[in-house]
Structure formats: C-alpha cells, structure tokens
Amino acid sequence: MKTQINLENYEKVFEKPDTLKDVKTHYCPGCGHGVVHRLTMEVVKELDIQDKTIGIAPVGCSVFAYYYMNVDMQQAAHGRACAVATGIKRMLPDHYVFTYQGDGDLAAIGTAETIHACSRGENITIIFINNAIYGMTGGQMAPTTILGQKTSTSTGGRNAQRDGMPINMSEIVALLPGTVYVERVAVNKPGRVRKTKKAILKAFKAQQLKKGTSFIEVVSNCNTNWKMTPVEANKWIDDVLLNQYPLGVFKDETGIK
Amino acid sequence: MSEYLLMKGNYALAEAAIRAGCEGYFAYPITPQSEVGEYMSVHMPEKGRVFLQAESEVAAINMLYGAAGAGFKVMTSSSSPGISLMTEGISYIAGAELPCVIVNVNRGGPGLGTIQPSQGDYFQSTKGGGHGDYRLIVLAPSSVQEIADLTYLAFDLAWKYRNPSLILMDGALGQMMEKVKFNPYTEPERDISWATRGKTPDRDTNFITSLWIKPEEMEQVNLRLQAKYKEIEENEVRYDAYNIEDAELILVAFGLSARIASKSMQILREKGYKVGLIKPITLWPYPYKILQELASNDRVKGFFVTELNSGQMVEDVRLGVNGKKEVGFYGRLGGMIYSPEEIVENIIPFCEKNGIVPQEAI
Numbered sequence: 001m002k003t004q005i006n007l008e009n010y011e012k013v014f015e016k017p018d019t020l021k022d023v024k025t026h027y028c029p030g031c032g033h034g035v036v037h038r039l040t041m042e043v044v045k046e047l048d049i050q051d052k053t054i055g056i057a058p059v060g061c062s063v064f065a066y067y068y069m070n071v072d073m074q075q076a077a078h079g080r081a082c083a084v085a086t087g088i089k090r091m092l093p094d095h096y097v098f099t100y101q102g103d104g105d106l107a108a109i110g111t112a113e114t115i116h117a118c119s120r121g122e123n124i125t126i127i128f129i130n131n132a133i134y135g136m137t138g139g140q141m142a143p144t145t146i147l148g149q150k151t152s153t154s155t156g157g158r159n160a161q162r163d164g165m166p167i168n169m170s171e172i173v174a175l176l177p178g179t180v181y182v183e184r185v186a187v188n189k190p191g192r193v194r195k196t197k198k199a200i201l202k203a204f205k206a207q208q209l210k211k212g213t214s215f216i217e218v219v220s221n222c223n224t225n226w227k228m229t230p231v232e233a234n235k236w237i238d239d240v241l242l243n244q245y246p247l248g249v250f251k252d253e254t255g256i257k
Numbered sequence: 258m259s260e261y262l263l264m265k266g267n268y269a270l271a272e273a274a275i276r277a278g279c280e281g282y283f284a285y286p287i288t289p290q291s292e293v294g295e296y297m298s299v300h301m302p303e304k305g306r307v308f309l310q311a312e313s314e315v316a317a318i319n320m321l322y323g324a325a326g327a328g329f330k331v332m333t334s335s336s337s338p339g340i341s342l343m344t345e346g347i348s349y350i351a352g353a354e355l356p357c358v359i360v361n362v363n364r365g366g367p368g369l370g371t372i373q374p375s376q377g378d379y380f381q382s383t384k385g386g387g388h389g390d391y392r393l394i395v396l397a398p399s400s401v402q403e404i405a406d407l408t409y410l411a412f413d414l415a416w417k418y419r420n421p422s423l424i425l426m427d428g429a430l431g432q433m434m435e436k437v438k439f440n441p442y443t444e445p446e447r448d449i450s451w452a453t454r455g456k457t458p459d460r461d462t463n464f465i466t467s468l469w470i471k472p473e474e475m476e477q478v479n480l481r482l483q484a485k486y487k488e489i490e491e492n493e494v495r496y497d498a499y500n501i502e503d504a505e506l507i508l509v510a511f512g513l514s515a516r517i518a519s520k521s522m523q524i525l526r527e528k529g530y531k532v533g534l535i536k537p538i539t540l541w542p543y544p545y546k547i548l549q550e551l552a553s554n555d556r557v558k559g560f561f562v563t564e565l566n567s568g569q570m571v572e573d574v575r576l577g578v579n580g581k582k583e584v585g586f587y588g589r590l591g592g593m594i595y596s597p598e599e600i601v602e603n604i605i606p607f608c609e610k611n612g613i614v615p616q617e618a619i
Contacts, residue, residue, distance in 0.1 A: 050455070050456055051455040051457050054453045054454075054455065056323075057466075063468060064468075066464035070462055071455075072456050072463045072464065073453065073462065073465075074453055074464065076319065076322070076323075077322075077345055080316070080346070083315070083320050083323070084320070084326075086309070086323065087320035087322060087323025087327070088324060088326070090307045090309055091281055091327050091329045092327055095454075095455060113316050113319070116312035116316065
C-alpha cells in the first residue's frame with residue numbers, strides 16, 4: 001500500500017547529500033562504513049569541492065566505495081592507496097585527494113605506503129577505518145586485532161607470542177614530521193559521529209594549507225565478524241576496543257579551529 | 258652546430274621522455290638504470306613537471322597508476338628485480354587500461370642476479386609477468402638512437418590504445434654512449450574524458466578500476482581487452498630486416514643481441530654464407546608473419562636465434578617458423594655477452610647440419 005504524504009507544510013531538515021550516489025550499499029546492517037561514507041561526502045558537499053575531489057578505494061569491504069561516493073575515484077591494489085593518492089596529488093596539487101582504507105589495507109600490507117606518504121607529508125587526507133578484523137575475507141585476524149580477540153585465524157584469541165601485538169597507527173604517524181593533523185575518532189555513538197565529521201572536515205581543510213598529511217582513524221565495528229548484534233558491537237567498542245585505541249587528537253598543527 | 262649529441266642510453270631515454278611531454282616520473286633507484294632518475298630529478302622540475310623518488314618499486318608503479326588514472330603522461334623505469342616488484346601494479350594498470358610507459362633496463366637474474374646486461378626478462382615482458390590475461394606493448398631498442406625514437410613511440414602507442422607500453426632494453430644499452438639526434442616530437446591529440454580530474458555537473462563520476470566482481474562483466478572486460486590486443490597485433494608490428502632478399506640462413510635477434518648478430522652476419526657474409534637478420538622492434542606484438550613468410554620460402558634453409566638468455570624469444574621464432582625449417586639457438590647467461598665471432602663459431606655447425614654452405618664451396 002502506498003501512502004501519499006503531502007510535504008507542502010513540512011520543513012526539510014535532513015536529506016541525503018547529492019555527493020552520495022542514489023544506490024543501496026552492500027554493507028552489513030549496523031556497519032560503520034555507511035556512516036563514514038556519508039560523513040565524508042557531507043564534508044565534500046559542505047566544502048563544495050565535488051569537482052575537485054578524488055578518492056581512493058582500497059581492497060577490503062569498502063572496495064566498492066566508488067559505486068557509493070559521487071566523486072571521481074580510483075580503486076587501488078591492496079595496501080597501495082597512499083601511493084596512488086600520492087601519484088594523483090603530485091599531478092593535481094590543488095585538488096582534494098583522500099584515501100579510504102581498512103586496517104588490513106593500511107596497517108598490514110600497505111604499512112610502507114602509509115608511513116612514507118605521511119613521512120613525505122603528502123597533502124592528502126587518509127581516512128582509516130579500524131574495526132580490528134578482516135571483514136571482506138570473513139573475519140581473520142587484523143594487525144589491529146587486540147590481544148585475546150577471537151578471529152577465524154586466532155580462534156583461541158590473539159596471542160602476543162604467536163601473533164604479535166596490535167599496532168596503533170595514529171600514535172605512529174603522529175610521530176612523523178610530515179603529518180599535520182592526526183585524530184582518532186569513533187562512530188559508535190551519535191555524539192562521536194558528529195565529532196568524526198568535524199575531524200574529517202578539518203582533515204580536508206588541512207589540504208588547503210599544504211602543510212602535510214591529515215590522518216583520521218575511525219574506530220568502527222564489524223558486528224558480523226565479531227559475531228555480535230550491532231548494539232553489542234557498539235558497546236564492545238566502548239568497553240574493550242577503546243582501551244587499546246584511545247580516542248583523541250594526537251597532533252594538530254593546522255591552526256584550524 | 259651538429260644536431261647530434263653524444264649521450265648515455267639512460268640519459269637519452271630520460272631526455273626523450275621529457276621531449277615526448279612526460280608530465281610525471283615516479284621511480285626507485287636500481288642499477289643499471291639509476292641515471293634515468295638522476296636526470297629526471299634535475300630536468301623534470303626545471304620544466305615544472307613532477308619527479309618523485311618513491312619508497313619502493315611497489316609504490317612507484319602505484320603512483321604511476323594514480324597519475325595515469327588522472328590522465329597524465331607518466332613514466333617509470335627500473336631494472337629486473339624492480340620490475341618483478343612492479344608486476345602486480347602493471348597487471349592492475351593493464352586491467353584498468355591506463356596509458357603509461359614502463360622501462361626495464363634488463364640485468365642478469367634470477368633473484369638479485371647481477372648488474373650486468375641480460376635479456377632474461379623476455380618472457381616476463383612479453384608473456385605477462387603479472388596475473389591475468391593482459392599484454393604490454395613491448396619495444397626493444399638496439400641503439401641509443403633507437404632508445405630515443407622508441408621512447409616517443411612508447412608514449413604514443415600507450416595513449417593510442419590506453420595500454421601500458423614497456424621499453425625492454427638492457428644494461429649495456431643503458432650505459433653505452435653513442436650519438437643521438439632527438440627528432441621533433443608532435444603531441445598527438447589525447448582524450449582524457451575518462452580520467453579522474455574531479456566530477457563536473459555535466460557527467461557521471463569517472464572511476465578507475467580493474468575490479469568487475471560479476472564474472473559476466475569480467476568476461477566482457479576481458480573480451481574487450483582481447484579485441485584491443487588483436488587490433489594492436491594487426492597494426493603495430495615493427496621489425497627491421499637486413500639482407501633477407503638472398504638469405505639462406507636467417508638470424509633473429511633483438512636489442513643488444515641484434516647489434517652483435519649484425520656483425521656476425523657481416524663476418525658470415527665475408528665467408529660466403531648468405532645470411533640475413535630479422536630484428537624484432539616490437540617484441541609484443543611479435544613479427545610472426547615475416548618469419549612465416551621466410552619459413553615458407555624454399556631458399557631459406559634455417560633460422561638461428563641469439564639471445565642473452567637461455568632461449569626465450571626462440572620460442573616465438575619457432576611459433577612463426579612452425580616446424581617448416583630448423584631453428585638453432587645460442588645464448589649466454591647471467592650477464593655475460595657473446596662476441597660476434599663466438600656466435601659465428603656456433604652458427605657454422607648449424608649451417609653444416611642444415612646444408613647451408615658458403616658460396617665459394619659450391
């Protein structure tokens with residue numbers, strides 16, 4: 001049954017930005033990717049830079065980001081997003097170039113590209129989605145999987161002696177002189193979602209300064225592979241995950257309020 | 258003033274790329290081609306163009322992917338172990354149909370091998386290298402002049418077909434100094450409507466990808482690629498032929514080996530043997546047709562291939578000859594180079610076995 005609603009007397013207070021394509025995503029219900037896609041594209045809309053923005057999609061769950069984000073994009077080989085972004089930004093220094101990468105892409109196979117892009121101070125924005133697990137391949141251990149966390153390749157829980165320790169990327173890249181802005185945020189609560197948007201907005205604005213790399217780590221969930229409900233997953237972020245990955249600004253030399 | 262300059266092969270390559278309008282160069286140093294990057298680091302910024310020394314060959318080829326995907330004329334160069342590191346990215350570039358130029362100044366392998374010249378990367382260059390069904394346009398210069406000329410061509414073919422071009426040379430060509438004349442370069446019209454330069458209101462988004470998750474789509478992409486490769490095979494085969502009009506023995510060699518073999522041909526001619534030489538310039542697409550024609554000619558009694566490897570291009574010669582005539586082979590390995598006389602010594606028993614006799618003996 002179709003319900004006709006007369007919108008004449010309503011004020012529009014919320015809508016999907018046209019910087020997002022009018023398609024359904026393939027993400028699991030409750031996943032943080034949809035939220036961060038939207039925040040990123042809201043920022044592009046608000047800065048009115050759709051015609052100057054080029055995004056890099058990684059290998060991982062967000063590999064199809066170019067079907068969802070209504071900006072020109074390039075799909076990069078696994079881990080190479082920061083190198084691809086470097087190639088674009090060097091040729092188009094006044095464009096806005098961002099990578100959107102998961103933890104396997106950015107912090108395992110692509111660590112060298114990430115570190116060196118940050119070290120050179122490429123004027124790009126790196127959006128790093130850390131959900132402490134490999135989503136697309138079905139829940140294997142990530143470099144950011146925390147000690148004791150059960151995954152399909154650490155079924156007894158991550159063991160430091162066998163599997164090594166989790167890696168804290170924000171803390172690492174903040175040490176590099178090439179980064180200008182590094183913040184870790186989360187999207188498991190409405191207030192944090194708003195804060196994440198502010199961080200992404202500042203990160204994009206930082207590109208105008210040409211003073212270095214802006215790096216936003218978003219602690220997100222993977223309720224499917226964590227084998228939790230979305231509500232449980234968002235609670236687990238607070239109760240457990242943030243102990244390993246504390247939120248906050250690790251570096252801000254942008255001068256942007 | 259003479260139009261000719263005396264230049265090292267690696268510098269001539271870099272200068273030719275600049276003259277061909279190369280807008281960005283991304284690479285990692287490796288012997289025996291580091292002079293390319295050194296030259297570019299000085300002369301690209303002078304012209305307001307991009308030079309960047311990457312942290313690895315892996316990063317360099319992906320920077321190339323990004324810059325090519327944004328619609329710029331770009332190049333990278335490396336040598337064998339570095340090219341192996343790049344092959345993942347090359348497969349992505351071929352899959353995403355991005356135009357760019359990749360240079361391999363071949364050194365001896367396998368593994369870290371040696372820094373001395375080799376042609377051991379023929380298979381890697383012409384038969385894939387990376388994963389999936391793809392082809393590179395492979396050009397093989399045999400002199401510093403040809404390095405300059407084929408660099409222009411490598412850019413033009415890459416852009417004509419939206420396909421990566423590979424210049425396959427070797428350490429000797431990269432390091433040798435010869436006279437070279439840079440011909441005027443005419444920039445062809447380039448379509449970049451597909452490139453990622455920022456979505457404008459008049460068009461949908463452009464995206465660069467090699468990912469087509471539905472097999473029905475991926476098959477169509479492959480069929481389109483194969484159709485393009487067929488078109489390249491039909492239009493772009495290039496080779497030089499020397500003394501084939503009366504030849505009973507056809508030498509086949511590319512790059513540095515072709516130069517050495519041409520001297521061997523001269524020695525054999527002086528001894529009375531009727532010898533010709535086919536020098537493939539495009540290693541892919543390969544000049545099978547001329548070999549087929551020569552193999553079908555009753556006068557031609559055999560083919561002899563010389564390569565600085567264990568016998569790689571010889572397989573393509575055998576495909577062209579298709580069993581109609583004998584195909585002999587002589588190679589040196591691991592960075593060693595044969596002399597023209599050494600080739601001759603190895604050809605003469607082949608001639609005796611196949612009834613190729615010097616004219617004086619008749």
